[in-house]
Amino acid sequence: xxxxxxxxxxxxxxxxxxxxxxxxxxxxxxxxxxxxxxxxxxxxxxxxxxxxxxxxxxxxxxxxxxxxxxxxxxxxxxxxxxxxxxxxxxxxxxxxxxxxxxxxxxxxxxxxxxxxxxxxxxxxxxxxxxxxxxxxxxxxxxxxxxxxxxxxxxxxxxxxxxxxxxxxxxxxxxxxxxxxxxxxxxxxxxxxxxxxxxxxxxxxxxxxxxxxxxxxxxxxxxxxxxxxxxxxxxxxxxxxxxxxxxxxxxxxxxxxxxxxxxxxxxxxxxxxxxxxxxxxxxxxxxxxxxxxxxxxxxxxxxxxxxxxxxxxxxxxxxxxxxxxxxxxxxxxxxxxxxxxxxxxxxxxxxxxxxxxxxxxxxxxxxxxxxxxxxxxxxxxxxxxxxxxxxxxxxxxxxxxxxxxxxxxxxxxxxxxxxxxxxxxxx
Amino acid sequence: xxxxxxxxxxxxxxxxxxxxxxxxxxxxxxxxxxxxxxxxxxxxxxxxxxxxxxxxxxxxxxxxxxxxxxxxxxxxxxxxxxxxxxxxxxxxxxxxxxxxxxxxxxxxxxxxxxxxxxxxxxxxxxxxxxxxxxxxxxxxxxxxxxxxxxxxxxxxxxxxxxxxxxxxxxxxxxxxxxxxxxxxxxxxxxxxxxxxxxxxxxxxxxxxxxxxxxxxxxxxxxxxxxxxxxxxxxxxxxxxxxxxxxxxxxxxxxxxxxxxxxxxxxxxxxxxxxxxxxxxxxxxxxxxxxxxxxxxxxxxxxxxxxxxxxxxxxxxxxxxxxxxxxxxxxxxxxxxxxxxxxxxxxxxxxxxxxxxxxxxxxxxxxxxxxxxxxxxxxxxxxxxxxxxxxxxxxxxxxxxxxxxxxxxxxxxxxxxxxxxxxxxxx
Numbered sequence: 143x144x145x146x147x148x149x150x151x152x153x154x155x156x157x158x159x160x161x162x163x164x165x166x167x168x169x170x171x172x173x174x175x176x177x178x179x180x181x182x183x184x185x186x187x188x189x190x191x192x193x194x195x196x197x198x199x200x201x202x203x204x205x206x207x208x209x210x211x212x213x214x215x216x217x218x219x220x221x222x223x224x225x226x227x228x229x230x231x232x233x234x235x236x237x238x239x240x241x242x243x244x245x246x247x248x249x250x251x252x253x254x255x256x257x258x259x260x261x262x263x264x265x266x267x268x269x270x271x272x273x274x275x276x277x278x279x280x281x282x283x284x285x286x287x288x289x290x291x292x293x294x295x296x297x298x299x300x301x302x303x304x305x306x307x308x309x310x311x312x313x314x315x316x317x318x319x320x321x322x323x324x325x326x327x328x329x330x331x332x333x334x335x336x337x338x339x340x341x342x343x344x345x346x347x348x349x350x351x352x353x354x355x356x357x358x359x360x361x362x363x364x365x366x367x368x369x370x371x372x373x374x375x376x377x378x379x380x381x382x383x384x385x386x387x388x389x390x391x392x393x394x395x396x397x398x399x400x401x402x403x404x405x406x407x408x409x410x411x412x413x414x415x416x417x418x419x420x421x422x423x424x425x426x427x428x429x430x431x432x433x434x435x436x437x438x439x440x441x442x443x444x445x446x447x448x449x450x451x452x453x454x455x456x457x458x459x460x461x462x463x464x465x466x467x468x469x470x471x472x473x474x475x476x477x478x479x480x481x482x483x484x485x486x487x488x489x490x491x492x493x494x495x496x497x498x499x500x501x502x503x504x505x506x507x508x509x510x511x512x513x514x515x516x517x518x519x520x521x522x523x524x525x526x527x528x529x530x531x532x533x534x535x536x537x538x539x540x541x542x543x544x545x546x547x548x549x550x551x552x553x554x555x556x557x558x559x560x561x562x563x564x565x566x567x568x
Numbered sequence: 569x570x571x572x573x574x575x576x577x578x579x580x581x582x583x584x585x586x587x588x589x590x591x592x593x594x595x596x597x598x599x600x601x602x603x604x605x606x607x608x609x610x611x612x613x614x615x616x617x618x619x620x621x622x623x624x625x626x627x628x629x630x631x632x633x634x635x636x637x638x639x640x641x642x643x644x645x646x647x648x649x650x651x652x653x654x655x656x657x658x659x660x661x662x663x664x665x666x667x668x669x670x671x672x673x674x675x676x677x678x679x680x681x682x683x684x685x686x687x688x689x690x691x692x693x694x695x696x697x698x699x700x701x702x703x704x705x706x707x708x709x710x711x712x713x714x715x716x717x718x719x720x721x722x723x724x725x726x727x728x729x730x731x732x733x734x735x736x737x738x739x740x741x742x743x744x745x746x747x748x749x750x751x752x753x754x755x756x757x758x759x760x761x762x763x764x765x766x767x768x769x770x771x772x773x774x775x776x777x778x779x780x781x782x783x784x785x786x787x788x789x790x791x792x793x794x795x796x797x798x799x800x801x802x803x804x805x806x807x808x809x810x811x812x813x814x815x816x817x818x819x820x821x822x823x824x825x826x827x828x829x830x831x832x833x834x835x836x837x838x839x840x841x842x843x844x845x846x847x848x849x850x851x852x853x854x855x856x857x858x859x860x861x862x863x864x865x866x867x868x869x870x871x872x873x874x875x876x877x878x879x880x881x882x883x884x885x886x887x888x889x890x891x892x893x894x895x896x897x898x899x900x901x902x903x904x905x906x907x908x909x910x911x912x913x914x915x916x917x918x919x920x921x922x923x924x925x926x927x928x929x930x931x932x933x934x935x936x937x938x939x940x941x942x943x944x945x946x947x948x949x950x951x952x953x954x955x956x957x958x959x960x961x962x963x964x965x966x967x968x969x970x971x972x973x974x975x976x977x978x979x980x981x982x983x984x985x986x987x988x989x990x991x992x993x994x
Contacts, residue, residue, distance in 0.1 A: 145798060162798050164955055182718065182766040205955035207928075234798075236929050238955030262760040262951040271764055278721040285708075292608065295704040297790040297966070299985045300726070300773050301739075301750075303992045313727075314742045315750070317787075318777065318989055324727075324741070331985065334688040334994075338697055340608035346772060347726050351744065361743075364723040372571060372588050372660075502633075503662050521985075521994020525688040529590055529631035529664030540723070559725045559757065559947075563744055566729045568760075568947020 149183035152222035154214040162209040167246035187225040205238035272401035273556040283393025294339040298331035304518045311351045324349035330522045332369040343368040357552040361561040369535030376483040376499040379534040388412035410456040418459035435464040446491025461485045470510045473499035497536025575609035578648035580640040588635040593672035613651040631664035698827035699982040709819025720765040724757035730944045737777045750775035756948045758795040762959045769794040783978040787987040795961030802909040802925040805960040814838035836882040844885035861890040872917025887911045896936045899925035923962025
């Protein structure tokens with residue numbers, strides 16, 4: 143008999159059904175026992191009255207995997223309105239050892255470090271699982287939006303010869319006896335691939351040897367990177383990013399509806415045009431000193447409130463960040479020395495995405511790299527030596543996006559098996 | 569004026585158009601000059617008669633990026649039947665330096681090491697680019713097939729605490745002063761996530777410190793991994809794999825049609841049921857010794873020919889490989905000691921995919937790991953300690969799949985920026 147999922151049970155009233163899943167909870171009352179079965183789609187209630195079946199159930203602790211065959215029967219108070227009666231219970235494994243927390247409670251009553259130590263089991267809790275359903279949906283939305291705009295997906299090297307992109311916070315590898323490093327981003331490669339495909343994206347891991355143990359830093363995270371050629375300036379990139387964020391939010395709602403509901407996600411509306419303010423104006427608005435090169439977290443919160451108040455938007459672009467705070471490949475703002483064709487996207491007062499226009503002329507790269515050893519950049523520089531269009535792009539941190547959306551205080555709450563200064567397992 | 573792509577030009581006869589792209593080739597004849605412009609969608613012919621425009625064109629070497637505004641005009645001998653006349657040519661960059669090979673020739677006349685050394689530019693060649701269009705389409709087909717079967721996408725750690733999966737050929741990392749390793753596969757994590765989502769997949773990099781410099785080994789490749797719970801045995805996994813391969817081939821044809829045509833890919837048909845032969849029978853058929861634990865490449869070729877001859881299939885499953893050649897988490901074949909519930913999928917005589925049913929009982933893992941230090945496996949083992957269903961999965965090497973499909977002799981021909989024993993750049 144083929145398996146019926148918990149979510150399908152409501153349509154099977156009167157049929158003989160076979161369920162399979164985990165023992166989520168047992169309630170052993172005097173005259174009757176209830177087995178709440180959990181599968182990937184939800185919960186199902188099984189009513190046990192037969193003494194032999196009850197005796198078996200008593201030996202099967204929570205998290206034991208079982209198959210249940212029985213009669214589906216309407217019952218208004220059962221989850222989904224249908225329960226299973228007269229069951230035959232068949233264990234599919236040995237009885238499970240009990241987890242260090244009760245997975246059947248609506249909220250997991252354990253501190254974050256405990257949950258992370260026991261992530262393979264803690265992630266089975268519907269609330270923890272939900273964040274990753276949202277993440278999967280968001281990535282699907284990222285890709286489908288870009289697929290619809292002629293972008294091509296690429297997979298680039300994560301092992302690189304030199305720590306050229308930023309020079310700091312890289313992990314060193316022993317590469318067949320030579321030194322190599324883990325890539326901090328696919329930045330150089332996605333630019334190279336603009337020369338091949340014009341428009342590319344990559345979803346993949348990036349690695350930062352972050353010596354800070356904060357609520358937002360990870361040693362590995364999933365970066366959603368896009369880069370496109372033949373742009374006028376960074377505003378073309380911002381228009382694509384607007385559609386990507388809208389596509390991600392839309393996919394989350396469409397593909398992860400139950401998770402959105404369970405976590406009571408306050409789904410943002412993405413305006414057709416996201417309001418935008420220049421860095422210099424933003425700094426004046428928040429009352430910061432004119433020579434300050436970056437926005438403080440309090441400034442970003444103020445701008446988030448301002449965007450909501452003045453434009454009814456959860457999102458606001460800040461453009462034109464000072465060149466001194468941007469990487470060497472950033473395109474300067476024409477006619478405005480010191481500023482750049484770059485942007486941050488602020489979501490509810492927190493920076494979510496960074497991007498901008500890049501340099502595209504070989505001679506500009508040589509100038510920007512100043513006295514650096516150019517041989518370290520040879521493959522990258524060859525790209526520009528042999529002709530590159532004006533281009534730009536952006537990167538979205540997946541875990542940060544999901545944390546913002548779900549209101550998680552710590553990015554680790556929504557990261558599968560996080561890696562940080564102190565954590566390398568499980 | 570918004571940009572018209574080369575592939576769209578055929579529909580613009582009589583209009584003023586703006587193209588943008590790379591100078592693919594110039595043909596400077598006595599009375600007229602032709603500029604062949606290349607963009608991501610193809611080639612367009614621009615006819616230059618004005619002396620000033622010609623003088624400019626003479627200074628713009630191949631690969632220079634230009635915009636061209638002019639009149640679209642039907643001409644049967646132009647690519648797509650429409651060319652551009654009376655052009656105004658505007659360089660978007662400095663004149664490009666000439667690449668070390670002619671990108672405009674139908675085949676690149678350079679040896680593989682030269683192409684790999686200059687990959688950022690060599691990949692612009694339509695034939696090299698085509699392999700990566702096929703790769704992107706194949707991955708999209710992998711995902712959409714599994715999305716349609718309730719699989720959830722995950723992104724798992726690439727930095728791990730111990731080299732537990734195989735113990736050999738791992739890259740060591742300096743992780744904040746501690747030893748860590750690059751993950752050789754997401755095997756342990758995808759199994760753990762079966763406990764959470766029942767069905768998961770991951771597309772991501774895997775790392776092998778392969779000391780062999782062969783045509784098929786890479787230090788990093790893209791692994792397409794899937795794992796599913798609540799199976800009867802490995803045949804359930806094989807049925808999912810059959811649909812996945814069919815979905816990948818279908819997506820390649822639908823999404824990368826021009827690339828398939830350019831490379832004259834011999835597109836395989838994936839039969840509704842792929843023929844299957846047990847390892848012991850296969851060994852007898854090829855005339856190998858009964859105690860030989862693995863198939864030699866010549867055996868796989870023979871089986872590929874046999875499947876084509878007897879079943880009209882480019883694909884054949886070999887099942888039941890001896891336990892001694894399979895990893896410790898492999899499920900044995902019930903009632904047939906020494907054999908396993910595993911399989912390889914052979915495509916045109918070459919192994920393409922490996923998979924099988926895994927152990928799911930905690931006590932079986934403890935037995936399989938024998939005297940090993942179990943603390944090294946603690947997160948993984950916790951998964952089974954707390955209840956796991958019968959499950960299995962498979963992994964497809966993306967680059968190997970594309971190499972087989974396009975008939976590439978060396979997997980590096982279809983790998984973006986390959987990494988191997990001797991190659992760490994570009």
